[in-house]
Amino acid sequence: MIAGLLDGTWKGGDRLTEAEAVERFGVSRTPVREALLELQGLGLVELRRNCGAVFAPFGPDELRDLYAVRSLLEVEATRLAATRLEKDWIEAMIAAFEKIRDQGGVDPDWESDRELHTAIAEASGNRRLAAEIARYGELVQLMREIVGEQALGGIHNTTVNEHLDILHAIERRDEASAAEAMRRHLAQAADSAAGATLRRREEIRE
Amino acid sequence: MIAGLLDGTWKGGDRLTEAEAVERFGVSRTPVREALLELQGLGLVELRRNCGAVFAPFGPDELRDLYAVRSLLEVEATRLAATRLEKDWIEAMIAAFEKIRDQGGVDPDWESDRELHTAIAEASGNRRLAAEIARYGELVQLMREIVGEQALGGIHNTTVNEHLDILHAIERRDEASAAEAMRRHLAQAADSAAGATLRRREEIRE
DNA sequence: TCAAGCCGAATTGTATACAATCACGCGAAT
DNA sequence: ATTCGCGTGATTGTATACAATTCGGCTTGA
Structure with missing residues (x-):
């Protein structure tokens, strides 16, 4: 529903009134309002009184900014995880990692x-x-749904290795390496996302 | 209104149903729902279906975590500001600074x-x-309203000097010093906030 | 011609009624 | 005694009607 409002065809500055959204989804204004408020919370629209919701621009610049913040948060978390290194969490990390690795499919298991x-x-x-970080995860997930998941495929083996680097560094309690590995991982992800959005823009222009 | 829901007397895990909030404020459920959703967005309550809103715990630990994230964001912003150093923003910063300095009152001009x-x-x-960063500003402002503004007074001269250190470092394009000055400033703010919340807790116990 | 003021349409903000869902307690069966 | 199932009441989710606000255009006067 929230993703539905953002079908990927909007341009920054476009306006959408609640009435239009109601017409497009066949639900009443109440859930539409809540969805718009949530989008505002994620920084994707700006709600102005009696003017409709205006979509925030979302081009390469905004994507760069978004991944800069995400990287800031996740790199710090990785560094802290390496300094604390509690057993329970290590096990959770490894379990999640093995789930990704054993999946092995072509399409990444997001x-x-x-x-x-x-x-x-x-x-x-x-x-x-x-x-x-979870909030940014939602944001990125939403972006994937808009851009199209398949557009981000084909990076599976690379990401597995990147994840491995991060986990090994955390296990060594090597906070600097762990942080750097996460930084590199997210830089890769940012590049991948940038490519996908550009391709998506071209699809729309056709 | 949003602050009203958090009157400072709640404990972590307390529940508040929409009906109770309606009764307490004399408005209908619609704005109450929106306020609760906003509080959820700020991470202060957790909304569970048919269970009411449960307040997140908000003690010294949570305050420390909050200021750690705020510091992460603002220190990075300060560093970036020092590297870019665009004239328009410098003027805006100085204008804001002089407004604080010339205020000169006992109570800080938040x-x-x-x-x-x-x-x-x-x-x-x-x-x-x-x-x-603006979002965290809101969060801290909300916290001030709950805890009581006066509880945070008396730190005016100190903060003026801290602000001055930050601005001078930015003007020198000294990103390391600027970042460090901001880090110190927020560490002070965190201590001050911790003291205020503790005092508030004692007030409530009486 | 231009500006000021006003009126109406459009849009959001709020209240309330209704539907759907879930928690909790009771009772029966094992 | 414990657990499973069910029914009821409470609580949230949704729809809709109404109030308040604001933007745009029109008129009117200088």
Whole structure:
């Protein structure tokens, strides 16, 4: 529903009134309003009184900014996880990692990917940090749904190795390496996402 | 309204149904729901189906986590602001700073304080980072309203000097010093907030 | 011609009624 | 005694009607 409002065809500055959204989804204004409020919380629309919701621009610049913040959060969480290294969380991380590895399909298993990132985030010991990371996970997931999941495929083996680097560094309690490995991993993800959105833009132009 | 729901007397795990909130405020469920959703977005309550909203615990640990994340965001923004150093933003920062300094009253002018932090955040050039920082500004403001503003008074001169350190470092394009100055500033703020919440808890116990 | 003021349509904000869902307690069967 | 199942009441989710606000255009006057 929330993703439905963002069908990928909007341009920054486009406006959508609640009435239009109601017409498009066949539900009443109440859930539409809540969805719009949630999108505002994620920073994807700006709600203005009696003017409709205006979509925030979402091009390469915004994607770069988004991944910069995500990286800031997750790198710090990784560093903290390496310093604390609690056994329960290590097991959770490894379980999530093996789930991704054994999946082995061509298309990446984003759910397991999120589980791993969540495990690392919670291993940081900072619940609010973990919550913010989860929020960015939602945002990225939403982006995937808009852009089309298949557009992000074909990076599976690479990500497995990147995850492995991160986990090994955490197990060694090597916080600097762990942070750097996570930084590299997210830089890769950012590049991949940028490519996918560009391809998506071209699809729309056709 | 949002702050009203959190009157400072709740304990973590307490539940509040929409009906109770309606009764307490004399407004209908619609705005109550929106307020609760916003509180959920800020991570202060957890909304569970047919169970009412359960308040998140908010003690010293949570406060520490909160300021850790806030510091992570604002320190990075300060660093970026120092590397970019665009003239317009410098002027905005100085204007906000002088407003705080010339205020000179005993009670800190939190509105101007937020303006300065906002100016620094936007000078980072990362709009999403600035948006997250603004979100944490709201959260801290909310906390002040709950805890009682007066409880945080008496730190005015200290914060002026801290702000000055940050601005001077940014003007020198000394990103390391600027980041460190912001880190110290927020560590002070965290201590101050911790003290205020503790005092508040004692007030309630009486 | 331009500006000021006002009116109406459009849009959001709020209240309330109704539907769906779930928790909790009771009772019966094993 | 414990557990399973069910029914009822409570609570949230949704729809819709109404109030408040605001934007745009039109008129009117200088």
